[in-house]
Amino acid sequence: MLTRKRLRRTVVAGALLLVLGLALFYRALLLAAITPNPMLHDAGSVARGSALWLLNCAVCHGAQGRGDGPATAGLPRKPKDLTRIAAPPIFPDGVVAYRIANGVGAMPAWGGVLSERDIWDLVNYIRAQHS
Numbered sequence: 001m002l003t004r005k006r007l008r009r010t011v012v013a014g015a016l017l018l019v020l021g022l023a024l025f026y027r028a029l030l031l032a033a034i035t036p037n038p039m040l041h042d043a044g045s046v047a048r049g050s051a052l053w054l055l056n057c058a059v060c061h062g063a064q065g066r067g068d069g070p071a072t073a074g075l076p077r078k079p080k081d082l083t084r085i086a087a088p089p090i091f092p093d094g095v096v097a098y099r100i101a102n103g104v105g106a107m108p109a110w111g112g113v114l115s116e117r118d119i120w121d122l123v124n125y126i127r128a129q130h131s
Contacts, residue, residue, distance in 0.1 A: 028098065035094030039120040041127065049125025052118055056110065065129060077106055083130050096123045 039045050054063075060075070062068040065082035072078055085091055100119050101111035110119065 028102075029095065032094040032098035033092050035092075035097070037093040037097075037120055037123060039117065039124055041124050045121045045124040046128045048118070049121035049123070049128075052114065052122050053125055056114070057122070060107070065126065075106055079107065082126055085126070085130060087127075093120075093123050093127070096126060 053061075057065075058069055059071045060067075060069045060079045061082055062072075067079040067081045069079070085096070097119050099107070100114070100122055101109060101116075103109035114122070
């Protein structure tokens, strides 16, 4: 039979292993959360992001980012309403860029299609539209 002290050590060790496992699993996302936006949030970046949005994103997310684009009728789940995305530090730019690059749920990964600069321009455009 386990003593209280031994039981407590076992629970603490299990909790630490769980935390370590989760940190390793979400390592890239955790690093993205502290990654600063390397692009200046200027008119040029926002304009490039706007053009990329219309070409690649509006079909699902809609012109205003509400998740009501014309392709949503054929999707199993409606895309996220990006007008409700929280501003940093709650939802950092690095996480937005990570989600664009790697996809999430039904959203495809754009990292192999768009350059890193394109992705950050999209982040700047999204922030400019919904801040």
